[in-house]
Amino acid sequence: MKNFSQWFHNILEEAEIIDSRYPIKGMNVWLPKGFKIRKYVLRELERLMDEDHDEILFPLLIPETELAKEGIHVKGFEEEVYWVTHGGMRELNEKLAIRPTSETAIYPMFALWIRSHIDLPIKIYQTVNTMRYETKHTRPLIRVREITTFTESHTVHEKYDEANDQVQEGIAIYKRFFDSLAIPYLIHDRPSWDKFPGADYTFAFDTLMKDGKTLQIATVHNLSDTFAKTFDIKYEATDGSHKYPYQTCYGLSDRVIASLIAIHGDEKGLVLPPLVAPIQIMIVPIVFKDKSEEILSKASEIKNILEKDGFRVNIDNRDIRPGKKYYDWELNGIPLRIDIGPRDLKDNKMIITRRDTSTKEECSLSEDFPSILNSYLTEINSNLKDKAWKFMREHISKIDSLDRIEKTVLNGNIGLIKWCGNDDCGKEIEEKTNLTILGIQYRIDGDCINCKRKAKHVISIAKTY
């Protein structure tokens, strides 16, 4: 994969994930095939969220006065906000912001909803689009002006410790989610200068793209009582006093799908984990004129059996040569392909081809083939997961001196370095290396790579998207 950027762009178009030709910078059209993948990805995420959150839906627009209330927060976003200034020809009394994120839409309502400790905790989430006026060059699914799929959670708690625990719960949910998609990740405690604007602290999930740049794919924030104070959210405690609650928020976006495609894909096209493959098994009948009806009826017989067992399966009946079909479904990342032709009909068998390994195996139709196919799908998922984690682990290297960072990290690695924990020193490291500190991986003793003071942390450093 010589040019990752170009490969990524091509595959999005060729596999008909999105159409990036929509005439507004950074805004793309979801095509049917891409949207189906998005649907199954969301379905899994919502399944996990629904275990302990309620889904809600807030409006798109936020009054200027609400957006502007939280000083640090608004500063973090002010350069990127789209504004609605007119209703028809008439200028609005108050400008309305198109949400860049929803804290300032949701928290004024929290202030109305929360009266007593009995109302707590609140745990909600919504999947919405958000808009950010990105000035840098945009990239489909990775850096966009309209984030079309932003699943954000917001929670409110009595105690700071409960918010801490909720951050851990958020991290646990995202771990399960990314595991189910076979996406590898590193979890970083973001440095103070890279926190979510207004947050006490931020944990972020980063994954590694094939060109060696990392991509932030999820964040989890402890907001402490900062927003509660700003939006005057109070509850009456058991002792009758009025207190500010503590909040968390966490979210992830289209970038999940970007990493899904980028990490598992290969030269032939997409490779989808079975969980989110819109079609898990494609049956290709090899039709000859004299035998066509017999073969087609066998194919639909197989399809019916598999559908009954819950597989997402389809038959490619198009009147084109089989080779073309093979290329098509490989491009689309369908995990398993079944070929059935005259020879197979005679021997009462079919040919199963795996997308991830390209291996072909014969399978007798008199056996319990649904359970064989099911074990193939399970194997594909674990193989994708192993491969992806192995790739990322192979590209993490411990680095002892600043001089060596450039060579190692610019070669497509995530560098692990020791750091004293001082902000100025950290920013100095970023400046010297022209890389981004992703955050703390774990605690350790030793000397800081830069200022040589006592190190407190091992941090990751990388080129980022």
Added chain:
RNA sequence: GGGACCAUAGGGUAGCUUGGUCGAUCCUUUGGGCUUUGGGAGCCUGAGACUCCGGUUCAAAUCCGGGUGGUCCCA
């Protein structure tokens, strides 16, 4: 935030330097027809483009300015 490059059918390209030979090249795509089908089929016959606005000129795909969109590099 700074800089460089680019824009020709749905996709990829040739033509641009030196304006006229462009009624615009080739591949792919695509409609219709016949023969085919175990890894991108063949033949016949159709379809489809100079990013937008303005300028220079007898004449602009080609030169100039701007908009929009795209790509990459640096901070």
